[in-house]
Amino acid sequence: MKKKILILNTGGTISSVQTETGYEPAPGYIAAAMQSIPAFRHPDLPSYHIEEYNPLLDSSNMTVSDWNRIASDIATHYDQYDGFVIFHGTDTMAYTASALSFMLENLAKPVIMTGSQIPLSEIRNDALDNIITSLWLCAHQPIQEVCIYFNQRLLRGNRAQKVSAELFNAFDSPNCPHLARVGIHIELNHELLRPAPQQAFCLQPITPQFIANFRLFPGFATDVLDFLLQSPLRGLILETYGAGNAQNNDPRFLELLLAASARGIIIINCSQCQQGRVSMNQYATGYSLKQAGLISGHDMTPEAAHCKLLYLLSKNIPLDKVKILIEQDLCGELSH
Ligand code: ASP
Numbered sequence: 576m577k578k579k580i581l582i583l584n585t586g587g588t589i590s591s592v593q594t595e596t597g598y599e600p601a602p603g604y605i606a607a608a609m610q611s612i613p614a615f616r617h618p619d620l621p622s623y624h625i626e627e628y629n630p631l632l633d634s635s636n637m638t639v640s641d642w643n644r645i646a647s648d649i650a651t652h653y654d655q656y657d658g659f660v661i662f663h664g665t666d667t668m669a670y671t672a673s674a675l676s677f678m679l680e681n682l683a684k685p686v687i688m689t690g691s692q693i694p695l696s697e698i699r700n701d702a703l704d705n706i707i708t709s710l711w712l713c714a715h716q717p718i719q720e721v722c723i724y725f726n727q728r729l730l731r732g733n734r735a736q737k738v739s740a741e742l743f744n745a746f747d748s749p750n751c752p753h754l755a756r757v758g759i760h761i762e763l764n765h766e767l768l769r770p771a772p773q774q775a776f777c778l779q780p781i782t783p784q785f786i787a788n789f790r791l792f793p794g795f796a797t798d799v800l801d802f803l804l805q806s807p808l809r810g811l812i813l814e815t816y817g818a819g820n821a822q823n824n825d826p827r828f829l830e831l832l833l834a835a836s837a838r839g840i841i842i843i844n845c846s847q848c849q850q851g852r853v854s855m856n857q858y859a860t861g862y863s864l865k866q867a868g869l870i871s872g873h874d875m876t877p878e879a880a881h882c883k884l885l886y887l888l889s890k891n892i893p894l895d896k897v898k899i900l901i902e903q904d905l906c907g908e909l910s911h
Contacts, residue, residue: 577619578657578714583648587664589691589702598694601632605662608695614707621657621714634664634690635673636901639783639885642671646678649686650778654712658685658713660706665690665737665745668723672732673879676721676906677886678779681772685718686826689725689731692743701726701743708757716761720769720907722754729755729763731906733879735851749849750874750908754864769907779883781889788808788877790847791821797828804831810841810884813869815875819844819853836868839894843901845872845880869900872909879908 584590590605604626609615613621626648632641649659651733663671672688679686689709693700709724721732726743733749738744749794785808789800793842803811809887813832815821836842844864852874855865865871872880883905887897904910 579655580621580623580658580660580710580713581649581652581656582625583623583625583645584627584631584662585634585637585645585660586628586691587634587668588694589662589664589689589705590631590697590873591694593694594711601696602629603629604696612703618840620707622712623660623710632664633666636713637664637667637671639781641675642674642678643780645671646675646778646780648678649675649679649864650776653684653776656684658718659687660709660713661686662687662689662706665692665725667733667875669735669878670882672721672723672735673876673882673908674781674885675863676731676733676879676908677883678781679721679776680771680779681714681774681776682721683772683776684734685713685716686721687713687718688721688723692741692745699737710760712755712761716755717762718754718763718768719742719771727757728753729757731767731907733882733906734825734876736876736878738827750851750876751907779886779890781885784809784885784888786812786881786884786888788812788814788881789892790814791816797825797831800828801831804835804840808835808840809888810843811835812843812845812872812877812884814845814847814863815853815864816847818857818861819846819855819864819871820858820860821864824859829863829867830868830899831871832864841884841894841897841901842867842869843872843880843884844869844876849876870898871885873902873911875909883908
């Protein structure tokens with residue numbers, strides 16, 4: 576039987592047309608264009624229904640409430656469809672993919688996010704293949720997780736990062752192998768795919784939380800961090816150097832972090848490097864962060880760490896439990 580896929584069109588370049596002020600998502604455009612392209616009626620493709628968001632968004636405008644809407648649309652239609660394809664702008668797609676991977680607990684169906692660097696409305700575009708292959712993967716492969724499909728790459732959503740504002744290879748997952756080799760043949764990396772969940776699917780919405788990512792740079796004023804930590808902050812993703820290192824010749828910096836951890840602010844140590852992992856025992860400059868109460872983000876991307884913290888804080892569980900879960904692999908976002 577033909578599979579049924581729900582497409583959620585949230586906006587982005589993929590559904591844009593050229594206007595006097597640059598590309599803008601155009602209501603109704605994608606549905607009309609797909610209707611007029613014979614490839615979308617090919618027997619190898621699933622049947623699909625498009626739900627278009629109003630307003631269509633450039634993904635730079637997305638907020639937690641948009642993530643909740645996408646997740647709740649998937650939950651509402653979970654039993655009616657075999658899989659879900661989300662058209663989304665590329666700018667914040669890695670954040671949405673990470674957030675959804677946590678929110679859609681015990682997911683047993685494919686959720687594939689895609690977009691494009693050139694709109695479908697242009698003659699030279701990367702949208703057509705991204706849509707066709709996303710639909711095909713959704714209908715024919717045993718995917719049970721949130722992925723990004725983009726320019727012949729199938730990536731785990733919570734491992735992906737936008738790596739190019741220019742090339743068709745806009746996304747990569749530098750710390751996690753690709754989930755498929757896509758060429759003349761499509762070969763899934765079955766060992767890497769998420770296994771079938773043991774429990775029933777359920778949705779965990781997220782509530783906005785006062786958290787921040789702070790990227791260290793040489794010579795930053797400790798006062799900036801002080802200011803941030805004095806606010807009613809609940810959590811901080813500290814983006815450190817290399818294997819999770821930061822200056823340890825500035826006692827005030829370490830005292831501020833220690834005092835904030837003692838007040839219950841969760842501080843996650845994530846590396847600025849795209850490959851490798853945080854290892855706070857490797858250098859004295861990392862060890863002092865461990866002593867200051869930082870939790871290791873291991874090999875999580877800063878995007879995934881941010882969304883995971885939001886998700887865990889939204890569950891209203893004790894802080895000790897949040898700290899333990901931060902360091903555990905919940906849905907493929909982290910490896911030990
Ligand atoms: N600014 C656009 C967006 O993120 C970029 C894109 O879709 O490629 O919505």
